[in-house]
Amino acid sequence: MELPTTETLLLALEGGVLHVTLNRPDSRNAMSLAMVQELRAVLATVGGDQSVRALVLRGAGGHFCAGGDIKDMAGARSKGVDAYRELNRAFGSLLEEAQAAPLVLIAVLEGAVLGGGFGLACVSDIAIARRDAKFGMPETTLGILPAQIAPFVAKRIGLTQARRLALTAARFDGSEAERLGLVHFCAADDAAVEQRLAQVLEQVRQCAPQANAATKALLLASDSEPLGAVLDHAAELFAVAVTGEEGAEGTLAFVQKRAPKWAE
Known part of the structure; x- marks a missing residue:
């Protein structure tokens, strides 16, 4: 695979893990259109490669992402409403694609996790935050809307809490993010973050890649599709999995009391 x-x-x-670091530290990794396009290209490249088991997303320079790039927004001003619409919707497409990616998406969150960075955290499968990270949705303080991230935030933490955070632009730390269900783990310092990340990646490696991809798609579908249709499709997926290569290897490994090939 060529990245x-x-x-x-x-x-x-x-080792089957793609580490992606947002690398605009001078702007606290603000999300420019170029960064959005590059992230989408990376997701498109690795999405069909089952040798990549997980993608770890983090930021350079002590911050995850401070939101959208104000310079990009200023540059779009002369082009009118359509330019703003396209700029904003491109980020929404990134969030859709990141959430649906068949691999496991792990977000490591420190420093600023604001606006668009908040949205990226909400589409991760597993989120690990430093306790002193600073979360928030500051858009309304700028006279704008958290337009593309709002649906993902509401799905992640519930409509009631999403309304509170969006309509007050309240800032909060990693401990509160864990309480809200935005992140799964809260770590005191860098060493604790890395220890937790290593543990999570080891757990991911125990899971068969095709089974993980199908399970993730099934869980996402269960949130929006009728239950009967989801269960019918789940039965088909189960039958294919249990008679397929991974199912055969997994059951054989269990009987032989050894690790399956994907966990070696």
């Missing part, structure tokens, strides 16, 4: 060339991202593929 795309990027200017705003640092990419490192190690």
